[in-house]
Amino acid sequence: MRKLLLLTFICIATKLSAQVLPPAVIPTDTIPAIINYTDDNGTVKFTPQLRALRPIAGAPAPFFTYFWEFGDGTFSFEKEPVHTYLDSILTYSARLYATNNYDDGKRPPTRPKKVIIKRSKAMLASAPAPSNIFQPGSSITLKNNCMPKPGDDMMLVLGYRNKAGNLTNNLGGTIAILYNDKEFSSNNFDLTETRTYHGEKTEDLQKLNTFAYSPVKKAKDNLYYASVSPGISQAQIDEILAKEALVLRDQVKNFKSSKAWHFENLKAGQENFVFMDFKTTPEMIKDTNAIVRLSGVFIPDDPKIEREIFNVELQIVASHDPNKMSLRRTRMDYRFTGKHRELTYRVDFQNTGKGPAKKVNVGVSLSPVFDAGTIKVSRTKPEVKSCDSAYANQSCLKVVPGADSVNFIFNNIYLPGTQQEGVHDADSTKGFVEYKIKFKEKPKKLPIYTRASIIFDKNEPIVTNKATGRFKPGLSPGIILGYGFPLQSKGSDYLTQKNITVGASISPYSSYGKYLQAEIYLSDFKEVSQTRTVAGNRDTTIGKVPYIISSRTRTTSTKVTTLNMVPVSLRYNFNDYIGAGVGALVSIDLNNTFKNNINYALKGVNGVPDENLAVLADKFRKVFSDARASVFADVVVGKVRVGPAIGFRYFYDPKSSVSHASTYVTWKF
Known part of the structure; x- marks a missing residue:
């Protein structure tokens, strides 16, 4: 009986809940006009x-x-x-x-x-009315x-x-x-x-x-x-x-x-x-x-x-809003941007009210990089003259610059509202102000944000989108001149020897903050070792001429030319003068030449003059003989955004457990 009552209660509750649940929300974005x-x-x-x-x-x-x-x-x-x-x-x-x-x-x-x-x-045919x-x-x-x-x-x-x-x-x-x-x-x-x-x-x-x-x-x-x-x-x-x-x-x-x-x-x-x-x-x-x-x-x-x-x-808009701010040519070339570069901004507005607006105040927040004293109004709608030269109660535009803002105030105008009775032309309810402005000095390579606030008569302000100016990354080629040296005692491996490097880099022009850089350069290693052996009064004949070998000197040398590539390194400029980076280095031996030279000191017999005889006992040459990978970290000081700058770089090869370092000078263009 209890089970039957429980099942009955559940069925009734289910029906009631189904009746009180809100109807499914039907998406309206697909409903056509x-x-x-x-x-x-x-x-x-x-x-x-x-x-x-x-x-x-x-x-x-x-x-x-x-x-x-x-x-x-x-x-x-x-x-x-x-x-x-x-x-x-x-x-x-x-x-x-x-x-x-x-x-x-x-x-x-x-x-x-x-x-x-x-x-x-x-119907009587007649010419349509002008559009x-x-x-x-x-x-x-x-x-x-x-x-x-x-x-x-x-x-x-x-x-x-x-x-x-x-x-x-x-x-x-x-x-x-x-x-x-x-x-x-x-x-x-x-x-x-x-x-x-x-x-x-x-x-x-x-x-x-x-x-x-x-x-x-x-x-x-x-x-x-x-x-x-x-x-x-x-x-x-x-x-x-x-x-x-x-x-x-x-x-x-x-x-x-x-x-x-x-x-x-x-x-x-x-x-x-x-x-x-x-x-x-x-x-x-x-x-x-x-x-x-x-x-x-x-x-x-x-x-x-x-x-x-x-x-x-x-x-280009993210939503259909009639009040908006725009910047002409939002992407700029930083290499050619200086104090006298002029940017053109435009603020569009529309009176969407039920009555006309007689005053429109367009307030624009200015980035600190701009010089408010260089503002020039190029175009407006409605077309009005400056209030400085207007007579009393004439329609005019007043420009009020401040430390970090500027106000463009349309006075004594008639801007109809879209909901105003008898208004059928939407263009008549719209206006804009277009102005030009210059930088105080060459800006940092960072985005520039500007936004406007529009007040129709005494209504609440309408805040527009942000007009964002950005600089193109630009490519900056650079030269690298370096000197490498070991961080451990001299060994048999040529990698522990001193070397000279010459190469080039490519990176974004005058980067602020983090950026990526690629490099390619040549390194020249040379390892030389000597062994001296004395052979006492040992006779020999060269071309039927008798000599006594007084000493023998053996010299071995290795010369390696290496192509080094940094496919990508992550770098960061902390300010104008200090930067750092990490990355991976791939090295390929383009040429590996080994020589074994023996020099004989010969003492002449019976009036024959002494001689020195150099003999190439062994030589071999390998092309693309070895490839290695290592990681590095470095710091650089100087004019790090463009150059010249001096850097110190530490390398570690996990395969051979060899570490070395280099100092280098870089200059970007």
Whole structure:
């Protein structure tokens, strides 16, 4: 009975516990962005359906930013855009790219959505409204939906237009995107998909880049330029061709990857767009304040129209945060870095509030290596003048340097908030300050950290990422001149003899702290021993001439030339003047020569003069006769980072139990 009651209790408890257990947590990072829409005779209102945002402790409230591709060559950055389809096509493929800001998850995946238009009456065709993403007077532009994040994807729009002032209808030409700049060893992007909507055809940019040297292409271009520009001379045509080739070569040589298209019949004032999906590779440099570049190229067929290049610089990020700090060229060559080296920093900020900001205070902590007195503001957004020359209540920028910080204060500005009613342009809510600064003196070869704090009006400060500047290791070749000597009594082994060493080393340039070093050098050993034997009045004949051997001297010698290699040694510089290291030495005897010489002292008979007779009794030579391994430890004093410096090194050969030492002088370059 007890067992039955116990089993009944267990069953009831199990059922109850199953009922009160919380449901399994379903991961939300894989939930795609869902597109909902309503159609009113071709005018479509889009609304997004996205996963819940997950706040990061201590960060501002998370939010999404949006990029819509409508499937007809147009787009929008609004949250709930309204778009009118004018084409006769009734089915389109729309896409939503949502970026999670201040959220600890991944971006919602993008899935194409078929948009079916039910039109009861014909739509009047009209030119689409200008996109407002081109800079004034520019024919080409690039626009990205987010900053690149390693392992994530990024959307890029390449826009081109027949701008006002060209006075040319039905314009043709070539557009191209250049990416994966050669500054980085690994590729930063894979171009996974491109979508065109205006008949653009893929073109080989490399062939176009060398067309000026192709006689056939050059002849065709001569005819073309002569037809569109009557009276043009051959010299002018050659100059045009040379400039065209030079523009492309100068750009292409800085990038490892490219994609190009040829377009035709671009009407006056018409804007077209190419959509590109980039996958940021996991190998992308992990420094989350490094700057990568992309470049758009516009080459019209008409030589009278200007060739244009549009460059963008994108900061690699660890998370999608609109407030960030970056350093242009985070990797520097220490050999050429000195007091007058100038670094360029940029602090980006975005007002994510419900109202406009009238004052933005960007405080930057300065590393002790910088001279605050050399700060120069190069660019700002919004563009404002210095408060030193502004009139009362004018929008201006005040720069307040301190001992270890500097404040850039935007006064009397109007920076809309992303959540402000009536604000649809996300770019209008963003700003930045870019400045240059120099070192006080040549810095130590250590990372340089800088961080910013941004205050909108009287709100709590927002702390950015650290912008980290690092020095490239660099290679420093060096020379080694040494003198080795034994640490024990003289023995029969040549290793216990004195020797001279000459060689070279390779290591990082001017290392601070620990580093690795490799060496190779030659050692020359020479061992000599003598034995004297007296043979009393012993007769001999040399060439029928009688002599008496008065003495005989035997001399043996060994000469060894050794190749010594230190595949790697671990070293540490304690400061500018003292260093130490440990490592392993591999020695190979390149040449081992043994000689046995006998010298006879001969006394002449019957007026024959005395003679000395040297005889080589024995000789042998071995090549690559022996290989040994030993360990060593040393200390070095002097200018240990570059040289000159003097070192003392102790060796121990565990196989032969022989120990010896050497002093050496080293100088690195």
